[in-house]
Amino acid sequence: MDHLELGIKQSYSVEELEYLKKASPFTQQFLQQTNEVARYLSEELSQVWHEFVCRMRSVPIITQLESGALTTEGYRQILLDLRQQVVEGSAWIMRGASSLPASLAALRREILKHALEESTDYRMLETDYVNLGGRLPEIQNAPKNIGSQALSDFIFWNASKEKPYHLTGAIFIIEGQPARPGYWNRWHLWAEQLQRQGLHSSQCTFFRSHAEKDLIHTQWLESLFQLPIATMELARQVVRTARVVGRLYVLQFESIGQY
Numbered sequence: 326m327d328h329l330e331l332g333i334k335q336s337y338s339v340e341e342l343e344y345l346k347k348a349s350p351f352t353q354q355f356l357q358q359t360n361e362v363a364r365y366l367s368e369e370l371s372q373v374w375h376e377f378v379c380r381m382r383s384v385p386i387i388t389q390l391e392s393g394a395l396t397t398e399g400y401r402q403i404l405l406d407l408r409q410q411v412v413e414g415s416a417w418i419m420r421g422a423s424s425l426p427a428s429l430a431a432l433r434r435e436i437l438k439h440a441l442e443e444s445t446d447y448r449m450l451e452t453d454y455v456n457l458g459g460r461l462p463e464i465q466n467a468p469k470n471i472g473s474q475a476l477s478d479f480i481f482w483n484a485s486k487e488k489p490y491h492l493t494g495a496i497f498i499i500e501g502q503p504a505r506p507g508y509w510n511r512w513h514l515w516a517e518q519l520q521r522q523g524l525h526s527s528q529c530t531f532f533r534s535h536a537e538k539d540l541i542h543t544q545w546l547e548s549l550f551q552l553p554i555a556t557m558e559l560a561r562q563v564v565r566t567a568r569v570v571g572r573l574y575v576l577q578f579e580s581i582g583q584y
Contacts, residue, residue, distance in 0.1 A: 328379050329379060329382055333375070345375045349371040349501075350374065351367055351543075370567055377574070377575070384575060386399060387578055391515070400524075401458070402581055404450050404453050404454045404457070406467070406581050408467070409468070409469040411446055418437075418496075424485060425488055429488070449534060450464070453528050453531055470583050471583050472575075472583075476577055490562075491559060494563040496542070499574065504543065513533075
């Protein structure tokens with residue numbers, strides 16, 4: 326069974342749901358959790374992840390990338406547009422952390438630590454771009470494409486709300502990565518394909534780095550999903566946020582080069 330072969334449906338059979346859980350970023354340990362919130366999140370977010378993968382793999386430029394048909398210029402354009410979203414990643418995470426109440430100070434510190442770890446990732450995109458023949462001022466001064474703008478506006482608006490725990494749904498989409506081999510690990514898949522086409526590892530450092538880092542981030546995210554504050558009401562907000570961010574993230578790639 327494959328994501329594209331299964332396709333997006335209104336509902337899934339028990340067998341199909343089991344496949345979606347295995348193909349999701351969730352670890353086996355999290356999938357075995359028995360409490361109501363964890364079971365709800367694992368089932369619903371696995372379906373959201375499946376929809377996200379189906380839509381991403383149907384975007385023309387991603388199809389080109391995964392089939393080996395993407396040109397160097399096309400890859401350079403992806404780096405240029407992706408940088409504008411990545412450079413803001415730590416900023417919205419910090420804003421979300423600052424919107425948490427004092428009673429969640431420990432969680433705030435944990436999230437700020439994560440934001441700090443993410444704060445320089447955009448430099449890898451700049452390095453890859455320059456190593457492909459691009460000029461640094463070009464990628465540093467480029468505007469957001471229309472999809473990145475929509476994604477940014479939605480996330481920053483939500484990060485300013487009181488106790489924006491639901492933004493863990495955004496992190497799930499942006500940083501999610503299946504740990505089990507054979508499933509859609511975008512960064513690893515893309516880096517491997519680009520290097521098969523003859524690019525040097527120094528030209529795809531961002532993809533290679535995130536193929537490893539996001540596996541650790543997914544486990545960290547699972548710990549947030551199991552905090553005492555994670556009620557069913559918040560879990561539903563997490564799922565809805567993940568679904569919206571998934572659509573906007575796809576729009577970002579559909580809008581490559583569109584400003």
